[in-house]
Amino acid sequence: MNKLYGVLLLSIISLSFGFIDLVSAITPSLSLSTGTGDNVTVNVTGDPNSSVLLGYTKTGEGLQLPILGNTNSTGYFSSTISSGSYGISSGSSVYVRVNGQQSSTVSWPSVSTSQGSLVLSSTGVVLAVGQSSIVTANNNSLYLSNNSNSQVANVNISGSQITITGNTNGTTTATVCAQGGSSCSSIYVTVQNTGTQSLSFSQSNITISSGQTVPVTISGGTGLYMISNNPNSNIVQASLSGSILNLSTTSTSGTSSITICSTNMAACGIVNVTVGATSSASLSFSQNSPALSLGQTTSVVLSGGGSNSYYVSSNSNNNAIQTTLSSNILTLHGLSSGSSIITVCSSVNSCNTLTATVNYVSTGGSISLSQNSLSLTVGQTVSITVSGGDAPYNLPSNGGSTFTAVLNGNILNITGNSSGSSTIPVCSSGGGCINLSVSVSGTGSLQPVLSKNSISLEKGQSGTVSITNTGSFYVSNNSNQNIASVSVSGNTITISALNGGTSSANICQSGGQCTVLSVTVTNPSSTGNITVKSTSFLSFSDRDPIVGVGKTGKVAISGGSGTYSIVYNSNPSTANMSISGNDLNLNGLVAGTSVVVICSSSGNACGAVSVTVGAATTVVDSVKINPSSVSLKIGKASIAILSGGNGSYSLGNYDKGLVIATAVRNSLLIIGRGVGTANIPVCSGGKCSNLSVAVSGNPSPSVSVNKYLFKSTMSYGDSGNEVEELQKRLSSEGFYKSTITGKFDSTTLSAVRSYQSSKGIRQTGNVGEETMKALNN
Structure with a gap:
C-alpha cells in the first residue's frame, strides 16, 4: 500500500509541476523595496x-502565482510592479518560487498616502450592488491608475471627488494618483449583494494614541469574522479574538480604514482609525451614582473628554x-438587583x-x-408568552x-x-425583569446550504453541486x-472546467444571503501512463x-533530511x-478538502496529507470517474x-489476475497484470460506477517496472x-530511515525486523529464504 501511495504521490507532483529537481535547486531569496506611488x-x-x-493571497480569489519573468545566467532577477495592478495589500505575506523551491515569506511594504501628499477621506469602502459612494481627495487633478477588478465596481473621477459604484459581489482595489506627480493612494472596495446586512461595530470611528489598545465589538454576519484589509498595518495593528477587534498603535499619527468581513464574505463593514494624542480634557456625567429599580430605565448625559464621540469601555456587571x-x-x-x-x-x-445600582421594587x-431560552434559524420567527407581574x-x-x-x-x-447569541430582558411596568437567551444559527432558508463548498475538476470536465434548502x-x-x-x-x-486555476463563485438566494463555492481546475496530463518507481516517504x-x-x-x-517545503496544494x-x-x-478558510504534498529539501523523501475543513457533506452525488475507460499494457500504470x-471511495469485486487497483484520496491507481478486460466498481456513499480497463501486450523497456531481485x-x-x-x-517502504551505507548494521537489523513483522515472518533481523521471497514478490 505504501508503495502504491508513493506512486500516486510522484504522479501528483509530475502531473502538476512536471520535473522538479529538488537536489540541485537552491532556496531563493526575496527582498522588496518601495518606489513611487504604489510601485514595489x-x-x-x-x-x-x-x-x-x-x-x-488575493482576497476573494485565493492563492495567486503569476510569473514575473526569468532569472539571468547568474541567478538574479529584479522587476518593479504596481501593488494595485496585482491586487496585493500592504502587510500581506508574499514569497517567490524559483525552480520548484520557495523563499521565506516577507511582508509587502506599505504603499499608503504616507509616502506622498495625496490624502483621501477614506481608504476603504463597503457597498451594496447598485450603490454608490464618494471619496474626497485633497487634490483637484486626479487620474485612475488602476482598478484591479473592474467587474466588481466602476470608479469615476471628477475634480477631487472619486465616485465608486458597486456592480457585482466581490472586491477590488482602486489606485488613484495626482496628475504630474508620483503621489498615489489606494481604496479597497468591497461590494455586497443587495439586501445583505452590513456588519455592525460598537464604534466605527476611533481615535487612539500611542501605546493604547481599544476593543471593538462586532455583530452581524455569520458570527465568524476575518480582517479583509488593513491598508496601513504599520500604523494601526489589528487582531481578532472571536467577535472582538483589538486595535493598537505605537505611532503618533496616521490613519487606517480597516475592512472586516464574515468568513463567507457575505457581510462586511469598515472601522476608521485615527492615531492622535490623548485628550487631557476630563469626561463628565450628569449623574455619577445613578440608582434605578428593576425594569426601570434612566439616562446619563455625557460631556467633555475632548470629543463628542463616546464608547462604553467596560461594564463590570452585565447581568x-x-x-x-x-x-x-x-x-x-x-435587569436584576x-x-x-x-x-x-x-x-x-x-x-x-x-x-449604577439596581434595587428590586415591584408591585406585581x-x-x-x-420558555427562558430559545434556538432558531436565520429568517425563522418564534413566539414566547409573557405572564405575571x-x-x-x-x-x-x-x-x-x-x-x-x-x-x-x-x-x-x-x-x-x-x-x-444574545440576551434580551423582558420587563413588567410594575418593576421586575426576566432575561430571554436567544441563539440564532445561520442554516435558515435565507442562506444557501450546499452539498459541498468546494469542487475540484480537470479541464474539460463538468460537475454539479446541490443546494439543499428551498428557494430561488x-x-x-x-x-x-x-x-x-x-x-x-x-x-x-x-x-464546467475551462482552464487550470482557482475561482470563487458567490451563490445567493433571491432577497437573502450568499455562500461561496470554491472551484479548482487542474490541467490533465498529456498521458495517463506513469513509470512505477520506489521512493522514501515522510511520516x-x-x-x-x-x-x-x-x-x-x-x-x-x-x-527525510534538511528542511521541509510545500510543493503542491x-x-x-x-x-x-x-x-x-x-x-x-x-x-481553515472554507469547507472543503485539499491534498498537500510536502518534500524535504534534500529531495530524498516526500509525503502527502489530505486536509479537510468543516463538516462532511450531507448530500451524496453519484460517483464520477475520469476517464471512464483505460487502456494500458502489462506492467504499465494509469490514474x-x-x-x-x-x-471516501472503496472498490468492489474485480479480476485481480488482470489488474491491480487502489483508491487513494480522490485518485484510482491501476496497474496491468495480464491481457484481457475488466470492470472495476468504484463505490462511495452507497453509490457505485464502473471503470472499464483493457490490458494488452508487454511494456516497452523504457517504462517497465524496475525492481531489484x-x-x-x-x-x-x-x-x-x-x-x-x-x-x-x-x-x-518506510522501514529504514537512515543513510544508505551498504553495511548491514544495527539500524538495518531493526528495519528488517519491522519488515518481517509486517509480513508475518519470524523476526530474526536476518534476511533468510522466507524474507528474500517476500522481498522479491
Whole structure:
C-alpha cells in the first residue's frame, strides 16, 4: 500500500509541476523595496535561467502565482510592479518560487498616502450592488491608475471627488494618483449583494494614541469574522479574538480604514482609525451614582473628554445593568438587583467611571416566560408568552443585529437575523425583569446550504453541486470566469472546467444571503501512463487532519533530511498552510478538502496529507470517474480521477489476475497484470460506477517496472551492493530511515525486523529464504 501511495504521490507532483529537481535547486531569496506611488521593486536570487513566480493571497480569489519573468545566467532577477495592478495589500505575506523551491515569506511594504501628499477621506469602502459612494481627495487633478477588478465596481473621477459604484459581489482595489506627480493612494472596495446586512461595530470611528489598545465589538454576519484589509498595518495593528477587534498603535499619527468581513464574505463593514494624542480634557456625567429599580430605565448625559464621540469601555456587571449609547446619551436598563461599575471613554481616550445600582421594587410580583431560552434559524420567527407581574410589559431593547424582538401585549415574537447569541430582558411596568437567551444559527432558508463548498475538476470536465434548502438561487459573482463557468438551475449548480486555476463563485438566494463555492481546475496530463518507481516517504502525526472554518491545526512532520517545503496544494482556497520547522500549520478558510504534498529539501523523501475543513457533506452525488475507460499494457500504470459520492471511495469485486487497483484520496491507481478486460466498481456513499480497463501486450523497456531481485541471504555484519539494495527497498517502504551505507548494521537489523513483522515472518533481523521471497514478490 505504501508503495502504491508513493506512486500516486510522484504522479501528483509530475502531473502538476512536471520535473522538479529538488537536489540541485537552491532556496531563493526575496527582498522588496518601495518606489513611487504604489510601485514595489522585487529583487530575487535563485537558480539561473529559471522562471520567477510570485506567491500571495488575493482576497476573494485565493492563492495567486503569476510569473514575473526569468532569472539571468547568474541567478538574479529584479522587476518593479504596481501593488494595485496585482491586487496585493500592504502587510500581506508574499514569497517567490524559483525552480520548484520557495523563499521565506516577507511582508509587502506599505504603499499608503504616507509616502506622498495625496490624502483621501477614506481608504476603504463597503457597498451594496447598485450603490454608490464618494471619496474626497485633497487634490483637484486626479487620474485612475488602476482598478484591479473592474467587474466588481466602476470608479469615476471628477475634480477631487472619486465616485465608486458597486456592480457585482466581490472586491477590488482602486489606485488613484495626482496628475504630474508620483503621489498615489489606494481604496479597497468591497461590494455586497443587495439586501445583505452590513456588519455592525460598537464604534466605527476611533481615535487612539500611542501605546493604547481599544476593543471593538462586532455583530452581524455569520458570527465568524476575518480582517479583509488593513491598508496601513504599520500604523494601526489589528487582531481578532472571536467577535472582538483589538486595535493598537505605537505611532503618533496616521490613519487606517480597516475592512472586516464574515468568513463567507457575505457581510462586511469598515472601522476608521485615527492615531492622535490623548485628550487631557476630563469626561463628565450628569449623574455619577445613578440608582434605578428593576425594569426601570434612566439616562446619563455625557460631556467633555475632548470629543463628542463616546464608547462604553467596560461594564463590570452585565447581568444587573444593560447599557446603550446614542450620541452623548448613556441609557441604563435595570435587569436584576445589584450594582455595576461602568467605564465610558471619548474617542480621544479620555475616560471616567460611574457606579449604577439596581434595587428590586415591584408591585406585581415576578414575571415568567413560556420558555427562558430559545434556538432558531436565520429568517425563522418564534413566539414566547409573557405572564405575571404588571401589564403592560416592555422591552429595554429590540434585540440588535442578531435577532429582532417585537412585543404585542403578552406575546413576544423573536425573528432570527444573523448567526450569534444574545440576551434580551423582558420587563413588567410594575418593576421586575426576566432575561430571554436567544441563539440564532445561520442554516435558515435565507442562506444557501450546499452539498459541498468546494469542487475540484480537470479541464474539460463538468460537475454539479446541490443546494439543499428551498428557494430561488442565482450566481452573483464568479471571480475568474476564464477558469470555470458556473450556472444555477433550480437547486443544482453546474460547473464546467475551462482552464487550470482557482475561482470563487458567490451563490445567493433571491432577497437573502450568499455562500461561496470554491472551484479548482487542474490541467490533465498529456498521458495517463506513469513509470512505477520506489521512493522514501515522510511520516506525519496525522495524514487526514480535520480543522473547522476559522480554526487552526498542526501536523508534525518527520523523516527525510534538511528542511521541509510545500510543493503542491490541490485547493489553496480551502485552507492557508505554512511550514514552521517540523510542523505543518493549518488555518481553515472554507469547507472543503485539499491534498498537500510536502518534500524535504534534500529531495530524498516526500509525503502527502489530505486536509479537510468543516463538516462532511450531507448530500451524496453519484460517483464520477475520469476517464471512464483505460487502456494500458502489462506492467504499465494509469490514474483515473474520482469525484462525487461522499469523498471516501472503496472498490468492489474485480479480476485481480488482470489488474491491480487502489483508491487513494480522490485518485484510482491501476496497474496491468495480464491481457484481457475488466470492470472495476468504484463505490462511495452507497453509490457505485464502473471503470472499464483493457490490458494488452508487454511494456516497452523504457517504462517497465524496475525492481531489484535479491539473490542471496544476508545477516548482521554483511556489506556490499546486495545490502545497499536492501536498504533502498526498506527505505522506500518506510522501514529504514537512515543513510544508505551498504553495511548491514544495527539500524538495518531493526528495519528488517519491522519488515518481517509486517509480513508475518519470524523476526530474526536476518534476511533468510522466507524474507528474500517476500522481498522479491
